[in-house]
Amino acid sequence: MLFTQLEFPIFLVAVLICVWLSRTHTARNSLLLVASYYFYAYWDYRFCGLLLLSTVVDFVVAKQMFRAQTTSTRRSLLLISLAVNLGVLGFFKYFNFFIDSARPLLESIGMSGQTLQIILPVGISFYTFQTLSYTIDVYRGVLKPVNRFLDFALYVAFFPQLVAGPIVRARELLPQLATVPEWSGRRFYSGAQQILRGTVKKMLLADRLGEAVDIVFASPDFYDGPTLWLAAFAYAGQIYYDFSGYSDIAIGAAKMLGYRFPINFRHPYLARSTAEFWHRWHMTLSRWLRDYLYISLGGNRVSSIVTYRNLMITMTLGGLWHGAAWTFVLWGAWHGMALSVQRWFSNHTRRRPPAAVGWALTMGVVLLGWVLFRSPDLAIAKTMLIRMATLADGIAWHPPLALLALACLLVEHVAWRTRLRKAMRLPINAWYSPIATTVMVWSLLLYAPRGFRPFVYFQF
Amino acid sequence: MKSTPVQSLVTTWLVGGITGTLLIALTSPLFVRSYAPLQADTVRRVWTLPAGQTYRWRSEGYANTSIGPHGMPGRTSLSGPKNTSGPQTKTGPQTKTGPQIKTGLANTADAFAWGTRLALWGDSQAEGVCVTDQQKLFARIEAQSDQRVAVLPLARSGEDAADWVTQIPLVEQPFQIDAHVLLIVDLPDLALAVNAPVPAPSTSDVSAANSALAARLPAFIIQAARHLLTESDDTTRRKLRFRIGPVAETSTRHAANSPAIEQQRDELDWRPPLRALRQSTDRPIVILYAPKVPQIIGDQMVASDPMAESFAAMKPVAESLDIRVIDARPLLLESALAGDWPHGFQNGQIAAGHLNAWGNDLLASLLVDAMKQTNK
Known part of the structure; x- marks a missing residue:
């Protein structure tokens, strides 16, 4: 279900x-x-x-x-x-x-390479x-x-x-x-709100962005460079809203039943380094990989070279965990490499890059990673990256609702760093909570794209 | 008396709920299409939007359409844009209006004489609610001909040749139509022509019930109810499933798209439907064939028309019945290859869906070029 x-x-x-x-x-x-x-x-x-x-x-x-x-x-x-x-x-x-x-x-040794359904x-x-x-x-x-x-x-x-x-x-x-957990009205309300927020993230934002992503990634040869960049950004937004929306609904449902789940996302696109990104993105998986794989391999209590190797193995296997395709393997390896390079720099220099530079570099790593992650195969990934880099000619397609959803992503991340953070949780007594709740419910009924749209992470 | 915290909370949520709903009601015209009540048109014997309405379209393309007499999208008057004979009136099925009227034309060449009044038939592609009134196909033909022809847009979403054949005899006299132009996007639409008596619109049918709802409820409430109660096709009633899976895979393809039916279409005998079309009027008929080509399917651009063989079979039959056929495919393809895609919108999908403003311009240019040739 x-x-x-x-x-x-x-x-x-x-x-x-x-x-x-x-x-x-x-x-x-x-x-x-x-x-x-x-x-x-x-x-x-x-x-x-x-x-x-x-x-x-x-x-x-x-x-x-x-x-x-x-x-x-x-x-x-x-x-x-x-x-x-x-x-x-x-x-x-x-x-x-x-x-x-x-x-x-x-086949070279005379065996058949038959796959199964x-x-x-x-x-x-x-x-x-x-x-x-x-x-x-x-x-x-x-x-x-x-x-x-x-x-x-x-x-x-x-x-x-x-x-x-x-x-x-x-x-x-x-x-x-x-x-048997104690009943709490406030926890129940908070859970219901989290479910509503998660549903809005998934149905109003992720699915809307997904429309722009699916079409472009299916045939990148036809679209111009800016459209491909927009599709890459849109995918960054889609996968965040899709998966964090799912997590919100899961956490909210558990909360309504009286149980507490760990949070899974903490505004990952605010990260100023790849390591910080993984402390904010799919946090429960990062924690699992760290505790049960990276540390089992020796973690960072070994020589530098072995630590880099451990990072690469952990992230590459983390990539493979997402899906059985070389694009996922490469995505994991790409992040492993970024973490290794970052570690090398922090070991060899005392000065950290300015926050804006760190953020921009991290977003670059993450965005290119998402192109690998989303592409159905390596050939499409290559086409996407080349055409993005060369700002190739083609169809200019900038769906306004996808742009609006991306604007929401930006505003949400920026607002979370301000005093608005508390308000974004919509406390039950606040005057604006019922207005925001009603608008969200109506918007779901009116503006969510129609049709069967499973969560992205279901395929993993 | 001081209210308790619970009373205060309930009040806050009630007032907030109403405020939120009002916010949605106020902003919904920006995003929600119209659900206007329909009226039974006694001349055309179909349900049309009432004259004077403004129809909003918000999903693929973004435009408001002014509804004219007899449900004409974008044209607010029956009179021609450049009236060369007869008085200009806005009410005139019974009044002779418009440019020089020619009656009893027998030759298809006469369809393109300057001063004729053309009836434009088709489905939603010819209706053109995705684009502004000035960008609609009928308006582009009139503009490109320097208003030397009048075009009455009688196309309606979902209609096919069965509907056109029944309406053509009904409108010719009242609207003083000189010739008929049929915009054909899906060739099978043309195969459905049969001569049959036309019943008057009944007040007991679905359109009447929907109209009654549309007259009473705001569009955003109707849209919300539709989304809640129907499947994504907006017509199939939503059914909830609570039994365990797996659910047997059922083919969602429409039966009409099955390979067997498509093969039948390729082998279709075009004579009966085209004869039915021909028999519906003694005025010239022009078929403007503009399928959705080229299309982007997967990672390929598909330039070929899947109905090409059927079209090739239809064309000589049509011409033998003195129905002129104009093939828009080469022009559509040439335009797309040059980077100007005739179908699709920024808020839909480029190279798919309905004709955009440029697509209408292209088709209008084809017709107007043919007129210029005739009038040399």
Whole structure:
């Protein structure tokens, strides 16, 4: 079920009423678990089995790991969890990619390079990372395994974050699921407001920008340089509003149910360095990659060269996590390179560049990265970049509503740095909150582009 | 008596809700199209927008259209722009107005004599609500001919040859039409011509119900309700789904676009529909064929017309029935290759959708060039 479908608010209200009526912790969590599996089965019930497999394996492995006496047993159990989770993810997400990439080699040794028709289960990248964080934390001894299967199953499948995050770590959510949260009217209102804001971000801004992006990226040869630049900026806006909108709805829905999720975005286009960008963009993924991959590789407690290598590996794999295509791999490597270069500079010079220069350089890195990320293949990416650089001739197309949505992006980022930040949360008592709320609801009804437009991150 | 915090909160939200709605109501004409009530036109026997209305179009293109008599988009009078005979009146189905009227023309060449009154038929492409009144096709023909012909825009969105064939005999006498120009964008629209009796618009049909709504409710409320209650095609009623997936893939392509039907069209016998068209009038008929070419599909520019074979089959049949055919495709293609795309808008998509101001200019130039040749 999409958060932007009309069915979702009806589903959410039904769940809220049932949760309100359920008195005990077991009843409440059982109900949320059933609702979460229904939410997932709404797309395709056949993949609920994978979700359950991942849940059972990690629940059992973590318990055995906690009881294990030797490090080697614990390590073996961790490897089982990694093999099952990454094996399933690898098969469904990367099998065809690797076969395609290795086809010349396979054919040269007389093997066929046949790909399979595989449907990518929605949300598999997210819940795999979520369950892995639990197992790894138990392995590292920073978390005790949970006793109640019900709580763990709900942690993995909890519908607000199931499909596209935020990637909530076990130690953040499991303690909350172990108790019945207190009812709070203010929290409920704040959650509802966040859902509305997220829906506006997705349906009014991201989808409007998406119209400008899709057409240009499909045939960049026909458009002039400024139009291609506009499409690149529009994609920067689209992916931000799309994904941060999704995160807002997820966080808001959890809040209405009484749970707290970590924030996922903090106005990333204000970043003055690539490192800062990753502290503001998809923060729960950055944190996961840092804690479970970068640090596992040795982090920065090793020689400079190895640190650069770790950065490159982490970011390249982070790119590959987004999708099985070379454009994503290159995007990750591009960011890894930018982080390495920035690290080299900060290690070798004491002076930091002026804020404006840092911001402009960061935006350049991010924008070119988005061109790689959005392009359907490397050939299109190359065409886009060459035509952007040479300001090529072609159709000049500047959709006014996309420009308006980009202006919103600018105003929102600038306003967030001023005293308006508090007002942007629309406190319940403020005189302007009902006006802004009503305008947002009407605008959604009147001005959102029509048709089926899934979230960008669903494909990951 | 001092109000409690809850009372004060409720008041704030009520007043705020009303203020927000008023803000939307005030600004909506900038962004929301018109939903004007229709009226039954007794001459044309169709539902039209009432004369004197201003119709807003806001999605692809951005323009206000002044509605004239009998629902004519952009033309506020039945009289010709340069009246050379007869009095100028604004009410005149019964009054003979306009430039020199020729009646009973038999030869298609006469369609292009200076001083004729042309009826322009077509669908939304000829209607042209995406562009201003001065940029509409009928206005461009009149302007480029230095007002030496009058063009009555009788095209309506969604109409095809079945509608034109029924309306042509009804309007010829009252509007003193000398010749008919049919703008054909989708060739299958032309194949639908059949001679059939025309029922008068019924007050019980959907248009009447919609008109009643449009008369009572502001456009922004109608638009919001439409978005909420219908699918993205604006006509299919929205159905909520609560059963689990996967949902069986159903073909969303319209049956009319299926390969079998397209093949049938290629093999279509053009004689019956064109004969029906011919039999609807003894005045000259001109078909202006202007399909959506070229188009950008994926990363390719498609210059070829998918209906080319069908057009090639239709043209000789039409000419044998003394229907003149003008092919706009070479001019449209040439213009696009030069970077001036005849279709599309900044707030839609360039090279797709409706004719823009430049596209109308191009088509007008084709017609006016033909007139100049005739009048040499």
